[in-house]
Amino acid sequence: MTVPVLVPRRDLVPETAPFSEEQRVWLSGFFAAALGPIASPEALSNAALIGLGVTTGGPAPGGPVLATNDEAPWHDPALLAPDRMKMAEGHPLAPRLMAAMAQQDCGQCGYNCADYANSIFLKNEKRLNLCAPGGKETARLVKGLAVELDGTTEAAPPVEVALPPAEPGSKPIIAIGTSREAPGEATFLSRRKLNGEGSEKETMHIEFDLGPGLHYEVGDSFGIFPKNHLGHVDQIIAMLGASPRTEIRGRTLRDVLTDEVSLGIAPDSLYELFSYILGGPARETARALARGEDPQGDAATLDVLAVLHKFPAARPHAEAFVDALEPLQPRLYSISSSPKTEPGRLTLTVDAVRYVIGKRKRIGVASTYLGERATPGDKLRVYVQKAHNFALPSDPNTPVIMVGPGTGIAPFRAFLHERKAITAPGPNWLFFGHQRQTTDFLYREELRAMQASGFLTRLSLAWSRDSGQKFYVQDRMREVGATLWQWLEQGAHFYICGDAKRMAKDVEGAMIDIAAQYGGRSREDAVDFVSHLKKAGRYQADVY
Known part of the structure; x- marks a missing residue:
């Protein structure tokens, strides 16, 4: 028998927790x-x-x-x-x-x-x-x-928490606008295109007016609950052979498909539903897809509408169809403004996602909602996602190096606005890259003005489509590696924002190469150096 050990009383919920x-x-x-x-x-x-x-x-x-x-x-x-x-x-x-x-x-x-x-x-x-x-x-x-x-014996049993009544005047346990579970409201104000004529990209500067209870700091992200394209919704309703006014969950089918469920990559539960409805080879195909198999080599391309086209004999009841879909998830975007320079306002830098599979045009739900469908004055459900280890150094004298190609520039525009607002004396270095200088130099006028005034100490640019050989931010880093190493020796904090799978990995590789070449380290010691920067909070990433 285990003998319990008595310990002094300790509060298990710290004073910093959001409770009375x-x-x-x-x-x-x-x-x-x-x-x-x-x-x-x-x-x-x-x-x-x-x-x-x-x-x-x-x-x-x-x-x-x-x-x-x-x-x-x-x-x-x-x-x-x-x-x-x-x-x-x-x-x-x-x-x-x-x-x-x-x-x-x-x-x-x-x-x-x-x-x-x-x-x-x-x-x-x-x-x-x-x-x-x-x-x-x-x-x-x-x-x-x-x-x-x-079957595990490791896990604790589920705990049902019934909280006592809050004291009069106390704050809510979950503040409005601070999580996806308790979204607030923001007003869509405007959008403007940042790319020049002829660009292959469609990047928008989006501006919001913040509602009560919404507060943010630079480095935070903004969660937005988007809406599906009505044309897409109506195509699905037509394929179902249902009325858009069919009542589902106390709302119309059209409304539920617009803002409650995801119409993206089809979930396994939809294939399971179809396997109960269909017969013959179609049933076996649906069953295989539900098991995560890819019997016809097209699983990665099958969104909800494509599944309806693939199995035209299946016509599930609208309610069963909706229940088989996943909830429409909010999307997070890095905030590109500072509350010190734009109080009550918040801006995002968003690439509209568009592509073609087969003969069908596909779109990013949230990016095109913000980029073309939301209208000034619209009220959006939103929340602020506090940054996890992604913030400016507490000492304004600290040098900062920021690497943000494409829309990865968003948090660094916010960093620069913040540092300028507080007149931070520390030097600032931005690495920015995109496809073409003439059409894709996002925030060109702002950055050039900061550079001309001396506030933006260094601006290093990389254009991947302006010459025969692709040239990226990590290539520019290696080119100026000696100076970058000097900044790191002077205590600079290093930040990166952008693609997690390729760019972030390549940038980290460039940092390791620079530490080895200019820091006189072995490859193993250079890797350890970068690891130490991360643990010390001097190498921070906002990747997606």
Whole structure:
């Protein structure tokens, strides 16, 4: 028999948690009783806060092993999912669940990667499909791992929390506009195109007026609940042979398809539904697709409308059809403004996503909603996603180096506006790249003016389509590597924003090369140097 060890009373919910004093004391006692088997006050506090979505992951001493961002070798967005899962083999369930996530810590799911995994493991989060960057691949991996929860002895039992009434005048537990679970409201003001005539891109500067309770800092992201294109919605309704006024969930079918469900890549549950309706070879094809197989080599291209075209004999009831779809997820965008220079306003820098598969034009739901369908005065459901280890240095004298090609410039425009507003004396260096200088030099006038005034100390540019040989920001970094190394020796903080799979990996490779060449280090020591910068908070990334 285990003999309990008495410890002094400790508050398990810290003072920084968003609760009144009465609620905090009550919750501490509740979790102390409900989660006792985890065996230590530290573990109790961590598990309790994970259950409430207000903590970071970490190992639980004396109890179940939780996932942690700091000790996870698979915590690298450049790694492919199979590679991450291979690295996590043999580890406890929570770390393996984390390895299935996209590793971007984007916050789009409402957690960072480790905390989402831990919340599933502790049975406080039942939704297994929230990892938007990971998409269907992550959802399948998580669902496959989650079946182990039914038989595991590691996990704590699910905890039902009934909070006492809040004191009069106290703040709400979840402030409006601070999470996807409690969105606020912003007014769409305007858009303007940033590309010149003839550009292959369509990049918009989007401006919002913020509603009550919405506050942000530079480095934060803005979550937007988009709406599907009405033309797309009506095509699906026509394929179903249904009336747009059919009542679903207390609303019309057209309204539900517009803003409640995703019409993107078809979920496995839709194929399962079709396998019950269809017969013959079509049924077997639908079953194979539901199992994650690709019998005809087109699975990656099948959105909801394409599935209806692929199986024209299937005509499910509208309600069953809607129930088989995934919820329409909010989209996160890096904020490109500073509240110090634009109080009450917020801006984004958004690329409209358009492409063709077969003969059908496809569009990005949120990017084209913001880029063409939202009209001035529209009220949008939104929230501010606080930055996770992506912020300006506390000392304004610190030099900053920013690498942001394409729309990756967004947070660095915000950084520059912020540093200018507070008259930060530290030098600023921006690396920006895009396709062509004449058409794709985003915020050209602003940046040139900052450079002319001496505020933007260095502006290094890279254009990938202006010559026969493609030239990227990482190539420019290597070209000026000696000076970049001097800045790092002077304590500069290094920031990167943009594509996680290719660009971010290539930029990190350039940093390692520069540390080796100009720092006189071996390759292994150069890798360790970059790793040390990350742990010290001097190498920060906002990648997607």
